[in-house]
Amino acid sequence: MAQSTTERGDQLQVELVAADRTVWSGQATMVIARTTEGDVGVLRNHAPLLSLLVPGVVEISAVDGEDQVAAVDGGFLSVANNRVSILSEHAVLSHEIDVEQARADLESAEGDSESEDAEERVKRAEARIRAAEKAS
Amino acid sequence: MALSVREYRARIKSTESMKKITRAMELIAASRIIKAQNRAQAAAPYARELTRAVSAVATYSNVDHPLTREPEDPKRAAVLIVTSDRGLAGAYSSSVLKEAERLAEKLRGEGKEISTYLCGRKAEAYYRFRARPVVQSWTGFSDQPSYDVARDIGKSLIEAFLAEEGNEAVDEVHVVYTRFRSMLVQEPTAVRLLPLEVVEGEEKPSSDEVLPLYEFEPSAEHVLDGLLPQYVQSRIFFALLQAAASELAARQKAMKSATDNADELIKKYTRIANQARQAGITQEISEIVGGVNALADAQAGSE
Numbered sequence: 001m002a003q004s005t006t007e008r009g010d011q012l013q014v015e016l017v018a019a020d021r022t023v024w025s026g027q028a029t030m031v032i033a034r035t036t037e038g039d040v041g042v043l044r045n046h047a048p049l050l051s052l053l054v055p056g057v058v059e060i061s062a063v064d065g066e067d068q069v070a071a072v073d074g075g076f077l078s079v080a081n082n083r084v085s086i087l088s089e090h091a092v093l094s095h096e097i098d099v100e101q102a103r104a105d106l107e108s109a110e111g112d113s114e115s116e117d118a119e120e121r122v123k124r125a126e127a128r129i130r131a132a133e134k135a136s
Numbered sequence: 137m138a139l140s141v142r143e144y145r146a147r148i149k150s151t152e153s154m155k156k157i158t159r160a161m162e163l164i165a166a167s168r169i170i171k172a173q174n175r176a177q178a179a180a181p182y183a184r185e186l187t188r189a190v191s192a193v194a195t196y197s198n199v200d201h202p203l204t205r206e207p208e209d210p211k212r213a214a215v216l217i218v219t220s221d222r223g224l225a226g227a228y229s230s231s232v233l234k235e236a237e238r239l240a241e242k243l244r245g246e247g248k249e250i251s252t253y254l255c256g257r258k259a260e261a262y263y264r265f266r267a268r269p270v271v272q273s274w275t276g277f278s279d280q281p282s283y284d285v286a287r288d289i290g291k292s293l294i295e296a297f298l299a300e301e302g303n304e305a306v307d308e309v310h311v312v313y314t315r316f317r318s319m320l321v322q323e324p325t326a327v328r329l330l331p332l333e334v335v336e337g338e339e340k341p342s343s344d345e346v347l348p349l350y351e352f353e354p355s356a357e358h359v360l361d362g363l364l365p366q367y368v369q370s371r372i373f374f375a376l377l378q379a380a381a382s383e384l385a386a387r388q389k390a391m392k393s394a395t396d397n398a399d400e401l402i403k404k405y406t407r408i409a410n411q412a413r414q415a416g417i418t419q420e421i422s423e424i425v426g427g428v429n430a431l432a433d434a435q436a437g438s439e
Contacts, residue, residue: 017185019283019373021178037353050189051353052362076362078189080350085185089283089366 010044014060014084016070018091023070027063031084033077034058042079049079055123057131058086069094071131073124092128094135102128141416144409148402155398161224162391168279169319169384175280176316176377183370190367192350193360201357202298203364204332210307213248214271214296215239216289216329216372218313218379219256221278225383226390228314228322229258232379235324236312243310251306253293255376271296271304279383281376283369290369297330313375314382320389322382329371332364 014031016024031042034056042049053075060068075088102125109121217236219229240250254260254273263270272292277285299305309330314322352359 015181015185017182019179019182019286019370020175022181035353036358040353048350049353050192050350050359052359074362075366076189076359078185078192078350080192085189087182087185087189087366089287089369 011063012042012044012082012084014086016058016060016068016086016091017088019089023091023093024060024068028060028068028084029063030059030061031077031086032059033072033086035077040077042077042084044082046079046082048081049077051077053077053086053088055120055127057127057134058091059134069131069135071097071124071128073120073127090124092131094131097128097132099129099132102132139412141409141412144405144412148405148409151398151401151405155395155402158391158394158398162388162395165384165388165391169381169388172280172377172381172384176374176381179283179370179373179377183374186363186367186370190363193352193356193363201360201364203294203330203368206331207307210246210248212251212306213243214251214253214293214306214309215243216253216293216309216311217255217259218311218375219254219259219262219278220379220383221257221275223258224390225387228383228386228390229256229262232312232314232324233259233262235326239310239312239326248307251296251304253289255289255379277376279380281373281380283373286373286376287369290365290372293330293372294365294368311372311375313379314386316378316381316385319385322385327375329368332368 010029011027012029012031014024014026014028015022029043033040033042034054035051036054037051040049040051053072055073056071058070058072060070062068070091070093072086072088072091075086075091078085078087106122106125106129109118109125112118215236217232219232223229243250251271252263252268253271254263255275256278257275260270260273260275274285274289293309296304296306297309308328310326311329312324312326315325316322
Protein backbone atom coordinates (compact mmCIF):
# COMPACT_ATOMS: atom_id res chain seq x y z
CA MET A 1 0.00 0.00 0.00
CA ALA A 2 2.82 2.34 0.88
CA GLN A 3 4.13 1.90 -2.65
CA SER A 4 0.86 3.00 -4.22
CA THR A 5 0.60 6.14 -2.10
CA THR A 6 4.07 7.31 -3.01
CA GLU A 7 3.35 6.79 -6.65
CA ARG A 8 0.08 8.64 -6.73
CA GLY A 9 0.44 11.64 -8.98
CA ASP A 10 0.51 14.81 -6.94
CA GLN A 11 1.84 14.15 -3.49
CA LEU A 12 4.60 15.34 -1.28
CA GLN A 13 5.97 13.77 1.85
CA VAL A 14 5.93 16.60 4.36
CA GLU A 15 7.58 16.82 7.74
CA LEU A 16 7.14 19.76 10.03
CA VAL A 17 9.75 19.42 12.74
CA ALA A 18 10.37 21.48 15.86
CA ALA A 19 13.57 21.22 17.86
CA ASP A 20 12.10 18.85 20.40
CA ARG A 21 9.45 16.93 18.46
CA THR A 22 7.91 16.17 15.09
CA VAL A 23 4.92 18.47 14.88
CA TRP A 24 3.24 17.03 11.80
CA SER A 25 4.20 14.51 9.22
CA GLY A 26 2.25 13.05 6.34
CA GLN A 27 1.25 13.30 2.69
CA ALA A 28 0.23 16.63 1.23
CA THR A 29 -0.48 18.17 -2.14
CA MET A 30 0.87 21.62 -1.47
CA VAL A 31 2.91 23.53 1.07
CA ILE A 32 2.95 27.31 1.38
CA ALA A 33 5.57 28.99 3.53
CA ARG A 34 7.01 32.47 3.95
CA THR A 35 10.72 32.71 3.19
CA THR A 36 13.02 35.69 3.43
CA GLU A 37 12.34 36.29 -0.26
CA GLY A 38 8.56 36.11 0.00
CA ASP A 39 5.89 33.44 0.03
CA VAL A 40 6.72 30.20 -1.71
CA GLY A 41 4.35 27.42 -2.72
CA VAL A 42 5.70 23.94 -3.21
CA LEU A 43 3.97 21.39 -5.42
CA ARG A 44 5.12 17.99 -6.55
CA ASN A 45 8.33 17.89 -8.62
CA HIS A 46 9.53 21.19 -7.28
CA ALA A 47 13.23 21.80 -7.86
CA PRO A 48 15.46 21.07 -4.88
CA LEU A 49 15.37 24.13 -2.66
CA LEU A 50 16.88 25.23 0.60
CA SER A 51 15.47 28.42 1.94
CA LEU A 52 15.37 30.41 5.14
CA LEU A 53 11.99 31.11 6.69
CA VAL A 54 10.84 34.20 8.52
CA PRO A 55 8.45 33.99 11.47
CA GLY A 56 5.09 33.39 9.90
CA VAL A 57 2.45 30.92 8.84
CA VAL A 58 2.99 27.62 7.06
CA GLU A 59 0.05 26.06 5.28
CA ILE A 60 -0.04 22.41 4.38
CA SER A 61 -2.80 21.00 2.17
CA ALA A 62 -2.94 17.50 3.56
CA VAL A 63 -4.16 14.59 1.45
CA ASP A 64 -6.10 13.01 4.29
CA GLY A 65 -8.06 15.12 6.66
CA GLU A 66 -8.02 18.83 7.20
CA ASP A 67 -5.56 21.35 5.92
CA GLN A 68 -2.93 22.14 8.50
CA VAL A 69 -1.93 25.65 9.46
CA ALA A 70 1.10 26.15 11.65
CA ALA A 71 3.04 29.06 13.08
CA VAL A 72 6.83 28.94 12.87
CA ASP A 73 9.45 31.29 14.23
CA GLY A 74 12.06 31.23 11.53
CA GLY A 75 13.97 28.12 10.62
CA PHE A 76 14.23 26.78 7.11
CA LEU A 77 12.54 24.83 4.38
CA SER A 78 14.17 22.11 2.36
CA VAL A 79 12.68 20.45 -0.69
CA ALA A 80 14.20 17.49 -2.50
CA ASN A 81 12.82 14.42 -4.29
CA ASN A 82 9.26 15.36 -3.36
CA ARG A 83 10.16 15.48 0.30
CA VAL A 84 9.54 18.72 2.11
CA SER A 85 11.05 19.34 5.53
CA ILE A 86 10.20 22.43 7.48
CA LEU A 87 12.46 22.95 10.46
CA SER A 88 11.81 25.53 13.08
CA GLU A 89 12.90 25.78 16.68
CA HIS A 90 9.32 26.37 17.76
CA ALA A 91 6.52 25.25 15.50
CA VAL A 92 2.91 24.94 16.59
CA LEU A 93 -0.17 23.76 14.75
CA SER A 94 -3.15 26.10 14.74
CA HIS A 95 -5.24 23.97 17.09
CA GLU A 96 -2.44 23.95 19.66
CA ILE A 97 -2.20 27.72 19.72
CA ASP A 98 -3.52 29.52 22.77
CA VAL A 99 -4.79 32.72 21.14
CA GLU A 100 -5.31 34.53 24.44
CA GLN A 101 -1.74 33.75 25.44
CA ALA A 102 -0.45 34.90 22.05
CA ARG A 103 -2.34 38.20 22.33
CA ALA A 104 -0.99 38.74 25.82
CA ASP A 105 2.53 38.01 24.57
CA LEU A 106 2.02 40.45 21.71
CA GLU A 107 0.91 43.19 24.06
CA SER A 108 3.74 42.68 26.49
CA ALA A 109 6.28 42.57 23.67
CA GLU A 110 4.90 45.75 22.09
CA GLY A 111 4.87 47.54 25.43
CA ASP A 112 8.44 46.62 26.20
CA SER A 113 10.43 48.39 23.52
CA GLU A 114 13.61 48.44 25.61
CA SER A 115 14.67 44.83 25.30
CA GLU A 116 16.40 43.87 22.08
CA ASP A 117 14.34 40.78 21.32
CA ALA A 118 11.03 42.65 21.56
CA GLU A 119 10.69 42.91 17.81
CA GLU A 120 11.29 39.21 17.43
CA ARG A 121 8.71 38.43 20.09
CA VAL A 122 6.18 40.66 18.35
CA LYS A 123 6.72 38.78 15.10
CA ARG A 124 6.35 35.41 16.77
CA ALA A 125 3.16 36.36 18.56
CA GLU A 126 1.73 37.84 15.36
CA ALA A 127 2.56 34.65 13.48
CA ARG A 128 0.73 32.59 16.05
CA ILE A 129 -2.34 34.83 15.97
CA ARG A 130 -2.41 34.83 12.17
CA ALA A 131 -2.16 31.05 12.08
CA ALA A 132 -4.99 30.67 14.56
CA GLU A 133 -7.18 33.11 12.66
CA LYS A 134 -6.47 31.49 9.33
CA ALA A 135 -7.48 28.08 10.61
CA SER A 136 -10.74 29.19 12.17
CA MET B 137 28.11 -4.82 73.93
CA ALA B 138 28.76 -1.16 73.52
CA LEU B 139 25.22 0.03 73.11
CA SER B 140 21.90 -0.80 74.63
CA VAL B 141 19.14 -2.57 72.79
CA ARG B 142 17.15 0.62 72.56
CA GLU B 143 19.91 2.43 70.75
CA TYR B 144 20.20 -0.36 68.20
CA ARG B 145 16.47 -0.23 67.64
CA ALA B 146 16.74 3.50 66.93
CA ARG B 147 19.47 2.87 64.39
CA ILE B 148 17.41 0.23 62.64
CA LYS B 149 14.53 2.65 62.44
CA SER B 150 16.56 5.45 60.91
CA THR B 151 18.17 3.08 58.40
CA GLU B 152 14.73 1.88 57.44
CA SER B 153 13.49 5.38 56.73
CA MET B 154 16.62 6.12 54.72
CA LYS B 155 15.96 3.00 52.73
CA LYS B 156 12.47 4.23 51.97
CA ILE B 157 13.89 7.50 50.63
CA THR B 158 16.55 5.89 48.46
CA ARG B 159 14.04 3.37 47.14
CA ALA B 160 11.67 6.20 46.17
CA MET B 161 14.47 8.09 44.43
CA GLU B 162 15.44 4.95 42.56
CA LEU B 163 11.90 4.47 41.28
CA ILE B 164 11.52 8.12 40.32
CA ALA B 165 14.81 8.05 38.39
CA ALA B 166 13.73 4.86 36.66
CA SER B 167 10.45 6.37 35.48
CA ARG B 168 12.06 9.64 34.38
CA ILE B 169 14.75 7.94 32.40
CA ILE B 170 12.16 6.59 29.97
CA LYS B 171 10.84 10.10 29.48
CA ALA B 172 14.37 11.38 28.95
CA GLN B 173 14.99 8.74 26.32
CA ASN B 174 11.73 9.61 24.59
CA ARG B 175 12.72 13.26 24.53
CA ALA B 176 16.04 12.36 22.99
CA GLN B 177 14.22 10.32 20.38
CA ALA B 178 11.75 13.11 19.64
CA ALA B 179 14.64 15.51 19.08
CA ALA B 180 16.35 13.18 16.63
CA PRO B 181 14.40 14.14 13.45
CA TYR B 182 15.35 17.79 13.85
CA ALA B 183 19.03 16.97 14.28
CA ARG B 184 18.92 14.60 11.32
CA GLU B 185 17.27 17.06 8.93
CA LEU B 186 19.58 19.81 10.06
CA THR B 187 22.66 17.69 9.46
CA ARG B 188 21.36 16.77 6.01
CA ALA B 189 20.78 20.38 5.11
CA VAL B 190 24.16 21.50 6.41
CA SER B 191 25.98 18.79 4.51
CA ALA B 192 23.98 19.69 1.39
CA VAL B 193 25.11 23.29 1.60
CA ALA B 194 28.63 22.26 2.42
CA THR B 195 28.78 19.95 -0.57
CA TYR B 196 27.53 22.42 -3.15
CA SER B 197 29.09 25.64 -2.10
CA ASN B 198 32.61 26.50 -1.16
CA VAL B 199 32.10 26.81 2.52
CA ASP B 200 34.01 29.60 4.06
CA HIS B 201 32.08 30.60 7.07
CA PRO B 202 33.44 32.15 10.26
CA LEU B 203 32.06 29.22 12.24
CA THR B 204 33.96 26.65 10.18
CA ARG B 205 37.20 28.57 9.76
CA GLU B 206 40.15 27.11 11.62
CA PRO B 207 42.00 29.87 13.43
CA GLU B 208 45.67 29.87 12.55
CA ASP B 209 47.05 30.27 16.00
CA PRO B 210 44.51 29.21 18.61
CA LYS B 211 45.31 30.88 21.91
CA ARG B 212 42.17 30.55 23.92
CA ALA B 213 39.69 27.71 24.24
CA ALA B 214 36.24 27.68 25.81
CA VAL B 215 35.15 24.56 27.65
CA LEU B 216 31.49 23.91 28.40
CA ILE B 217 31.03 21.39 31.21
CA VAL B 218 27.65 19.72 31.57
CA THR B 219 26.93 18.34 35.05
CA SER B 220 23.84 17.80 37.16
CA ASP B 221 22.07 20.16 39.52
CA ARG B 222 21.64 17.65 42.28
CA GLY B 223 23.89 15.05 43.79
CA LEU B 224 23.01 11.53 44.89
CA ALA B 225 23.94 10.22 41.47
CA GLY B 226 27.09 8.36 42.34
CA ALA B 227 30.20 9.52 40.53
CA TYR B 228 28.23 11.17 37.71
CA SER B 229 29.26 14.77 38.21
CA SER B 230 32.73 14.08 39.48
CA SER B 231 33.62 11.92 36.48
CA VAL B 232 32.55 14.68 34.10
CA LEU B 233 34.61 17.17 36.07
CA LYS B 234 37.59 14.82 35.99
CA GLU B 235 37.27 14.50 32.22
CA ALA B 236 37.10 18.30 32.00
CA GLU B 237 40.28 18.60 34.08
CA ARG B 238 42.00 16.20 31.72
CA LEU B 239 40.90 18.18 28.69
CA ALA B 240 41.97 21.44 30.34
CA GLU B 241 45.36 19.93 31.09
CA LYS B 242 45.72 18.88 27.47
CA LEU B 243 44.69 22.29 26.14
CA ARG B 244 47.07 24.04 28.50
CA GLY B 245 49.80 21.72 27.26
CA GLU B 246 49.06 23.02 23.75
CA GLY B 247 49.57 26.53 25.05
CA LYS B 248 45.95 27.62 25.18
CA GLU B 249 44.24 29.54 27.91
CA ILE B 250 40.88 28.32 29.06
CA SER B 251 37.54 30.05 29.60
CA THR B 252 35.10 27.92 31.49
CA TYR B 253 31.36 27.74 30.88
CA LEU B 254 29.30 25.62 33.25
CA CYS B 255 25.98 23.81 33.28
CA GLY B 256 24.56 22.49 36.53
CA ARG B 257 24.93 23.48 40.17
CA LYS B 258 27.44 20.72 40.91
CA ALA B 259 30.00 22.19 38.52
CA GLU B 260 29.28 25.65 39.86
CA ALA B 261 29.93 24.52 43.43
CA TYR B 262 33.13 22.77 42.36
CA TYR B 263 34.50 25.87 40.68
CA ARG B 264 33.35 28.27 43.35
CA PHE B 265 34.96 26.17 46.09
CA ARG B 266 38.26 26.31 44.23
CA ALA B 267 37.77 30.01 43.48
CA ARG B 268 38.35 29.51 39.77
CA PRO B 269 37.04 32.02 37.28
CA VAL B 270 33.91 31.08 35.34
CA VAL B 271 32.71 33.05 32.35
CA GLN B 272 29.07 32.03 32.52
CA SER B 273 26.96 29.32 34.05
CA TRP B 274 23.46 27.96 33.60
CA THR B 275 21.58 25.98 36.23
CA GLY B 276 18.20 24.58 37.09
CA PHE B 277 17.33 22.28 34.21
CA SER B 278 19.73 19.36 34.33
CA ASP B 279 17.20 16.51 34.32
CA GLN B 280 14.88 18.00 31.70
CA PRO B 281 16.65 20.46 29.45
CA SER B 282 14.58 22.56 27.07
CA TYR B 283 15.65 23.78 23.67
CA ASP B 284 15.54 27.38 24.83
CA VAL B 285 18.36 26.71 27.27
CA ALA B 286 20.40 25.10 24.53
CA ARG B 287 19.77 28.16 22.37
CA ASP B 288 20.94 30.46 25.14
CA ILE B 289 24.11 28.50 25.66
CA GLY B 290 24.70 28.27 21.93
CA LYS B 291 24.29 32.01 21.52
CA SER B 292 26.85 32.82 24.21
CA LEU B 293 29.37 30.32 22.89
CA ILE B 294 28.99 31.49 19.29
CA GLU B 295 29.33 35.10 20.37
CA ALA B 296 32.52 34.28 22.23
CA PHE B 297 33.83 32.38 19.24
CA LEU B 298 33.05 35.13 16.74
CA ALA B 299 34.40 37.93 18.91
CA GLU B 300 37.68 39.18 17.54
CA GLU B 301 39.20 40.92 20.53
CA GLY B 302 38.74 41.08 24.24
CA ASN B 303 38.82 38.72 27.17
CA GLU B 304 35.81 36.75 26.05
CA ALA B 305 37.08 35.93 22.59
CA VAL B 306 37.96 32.29 22.10
CA ASP B 307 39.41 30.38 19.16
CA GLU B 308 37.79 27.04 19.80
CA VAL B 309 34.93 25.60 21.84
CA HIS B 310 34.85 22.23 23.52
CA VAL B 311 31.99 20.47 25.26
CA VAL B 312 32.39 17.91 28.02
CA TYR B 313 29.27 15.87 28.73
CA THR B 314 28.25 12.33 29.60
CA ARG B 315 27.26 10.17 26.69
CA PHE B 316 24.45 7.75 27.36
CA ARG B 317 25.47 4.38 25.97
CA SER B 318 23.05 2.18 27.89
CA MET B 319 21.39 1.95 31.27
CA LEU B 320 24.62 0.53 32.66
CA VAL B 321 27.25 2.44 30.75
CA GLN B 322 27.56 6.22 30.61
CA GLU B 323 30.86 7.68 29.62
CA PRO B 324 32.12 11.20 30.00
CA THR B 325 33.17 12.53 26.59
CA ALA B 326 34.89 15.64 25.37
CA VAL B 327 34.17 16.89 21.85
CA ARG B 328 35.23 19.94 19.92
CA LEU B 329 32.19 21.93 18.90
CA LEU B 330 33.73 24.90 17.12
CA PRO B 331 35.16 25.44 14.60
CA LEU B 332 32.67 23.09 13.02
CA GLU B 333 33.78 20.17 10.99
CA VAL B 334 30.89 20.00 8.61
CA VAL B 335 31.63 16.76 6.84
CA GLU B 336 30.97 14.31 9.58
CA GLY B 337 30.78 10.59 9.24
CA GLU B 338 27.38 10.20 10.83
CA GLU B 339 25.13 11.42 8.02
CA LYS B 340 27.15 10.72 4.92
CA PRO B 341 24.83 10.10 2.00
CA SER B 342 25.33 6.62 0.59
CA SER B 343 26.77 6.34 -2.89
CA ASP B 344 23.44 5.66 -4.60
CA GLU B 345 21.77 8.58 -2.88
CA VAL B 346 23.35 11.60 -4.52
CA LEU B 347 22.44 14.83 -2.82
CA PRO B 348 20.24 16.90 -5.11
CA LEU B 349 21.47 20.12 -6.61
CA TYR B 350 19.80 22.62 -4.31
CA GLU B 351 18.75 26.12 -5.10
CA PHE B 352 19.53 28.38 -2.21
CA GLU B 353 17.34 31.25 -1.21
CA PRO B 354 18.45 33.98 -0.73
CA SER B 355 21.99 32.65 -1.28
CA ALA B 356 24.20 29.83 -0.09
CA GLU B 357 26.03 32.16 2.30
CA HIS B 358 22.83 33.43 3.86
CA VAL B 359 21.44 29.95 4.23
CA LEU B 360 24.64 28.85 5.88
CA ASP B 361 24.49 31.90 8.13
CA GLY B 362 21.07 30.78 9.27
CA LEU B 363 21.84 27.09 9.45
CA LEU B 364 25.14 26.84 11.26
CA PRO B 365 24.13 28.56 14.51
CA GLN B 366 21.07 26.31 14.65
CA TYR B 367 23.29 23.34 13.99
CA VAL B 368 25.53 24.31 16.89
CA GLN B 369 22.52 24.78 19.14
CA SER B 370 21.09 21.45 18.15
CA ARG B 371 24.41 19.78 18.96
CA ILE B 372 24.37 21.41 22.40
CA PHE B 373 20.77 20.31 22.89
CA PHE B 374 21.81 16.78 21.99
CA ALA B 375 24.60 16.92 24.59
CA LEU B 376 22.18 18.21 27.23
CA LEU B 377 19.67 15.45 26.50
CA GLN B 378 22.35 12.79 26.67
CA ALA B 379 23.61 14.24 29.91
CA ALA B 380 20.09 14.24 31.37
CA ALA B 381 19.55 10.59 30.50
CA SER B 382 22.98 9.71 31.91
CA GLU B 383 22.31 11.60 35.11
CA LEU B 384 19.08 9.72 35.70
CA ALA B 385 20.69 6.37 34.92
CA ALA B 386 23.57 7.14 37.29
CA ARG B 387 21.12 8.20 39.98
CA GLN B 388 19.09 5.06 39.58
CA LYS B 389 22.20 2.93 39.90
CA ALA B 390 23.50 4.84 42.93
CA MET B 391 20.14 4.69 44.67
CA LYS B 392 19.78 1.00 43.99
CA SER B 393 23.08 0.24 45.69
CA ALA B 394 22.15 2.59 48.54
CA THR B 395 18.92 0.64 49.05
CA ASP B 396 20.83 -2.64 49.00
CA ASN B 397 23.31 -1.29 51.53
CA ALA B 398 20.50 -0.17 53.80
CA ASP B 399 19.11 -3.70 53.64
CA GLU B 400 22.47 -5.11 54.71
CA LEU B 401 22.78 -2.62 57.54
CA ILE B 402 19.30 -3.39 58.83
CA LYS B 403 20.14 -7.10 58.86
CA LYS B 404 23.37 -6.48 60.70
CA TYR B 405 21.82 -4.21 63.30
CA THR B 406 18.93 -6.59 63.89
CA ARG B 407 21.41 -9.38 64.66
CA ILE B 408 23.42 -7.22 67.03
CA ALA B 409 20.27 -5.97 68.74
CA ASN B 410 19.04 -9.53 69.22
CA GLN B 411 22.39 -10.50 70.68
CA ALA B 412 22.31 -7.56 73.06
CA ARG B 413 18.80 -8.42 74.14
CA GLN B 414 19.80 -12.05 74.72
CA ALA B 415 22.84 -10.99 76.70
CA GLY B 416 20.64 -8.82 78.89
CA ILE B 417 18.25 -11.67 79.56
CA THR B 418 21.10 -14.07 80.36
CA GLN B 419 22.54 -11.57 82.79
CA GLU B 420 19.23 -11.06 84.52
CA ILE B 421 18.76 -14.85 84.91
CA SER B 422 22.24 -15.34 86.26
CA GLU B 423 21.66 -12.47 88.70
CA ILE B 424 18.43 -14.06 89.93
CA VAL B 425 20.03 -17.50 90.21
CA GLY B 426 23.04 -15.99 91.96
CA GLY B 427 20.74 -14.11 94.36
CA VAL B 428 18.71 -17.25 95.16
CA ASN B 429 21.87 -19.27 95.76
CA ALA B 430 23.27 -16.60 98.05
CA LEU B 431 19.99 -16.50 100.01
CA ALA B 432 19.94 -20.29 100.29
CA ASP B 433 23.55 -20.32 101.45
CA ALA B 434 22.85 -17.68 104.06
CA GLN B 435 19.78 -19.55 105.39
CA ALA B 436 21.71 -22.86 105.49
CA GLY B 437 24.46 -21.12 107.47
CA SER B 438 22.05 -19.67 110.08
CA GLU B 439 20.34 -23.00 110.75
